[in-house]
């Protein structure tokens with residue numbers, strides 16, 4: 838389990854879960870826009886990394902050409918405790 842801070846709240850994310858971070862955050866009450874439901878298409882679940890390490894970019898994320906430090910929360914999991922800021 839890793840602790841991820843978002844908007845002043847701390848969430849516990851299981852890095853070994855089959856569920857990406859977005860689904861785990863939403864289950865714990867985080868308000869995340871996820872227009873495509875986690876398919877990696879809409880980019881509304883994008884976040885900026887303030888602290889921490891996350892799993893390698895998926896092929897989907899590589900194709901998106903996201904700005905440095907931005908990831909899709911439906912495509913990754915944390916590899917350490919961290920802090921993120923949602924873009925939308």
Ligand code: FES
Nearest residue numbers: 875877878880911
């Ligand atoms: S929920 Fe659409 S890209 Fe992540």
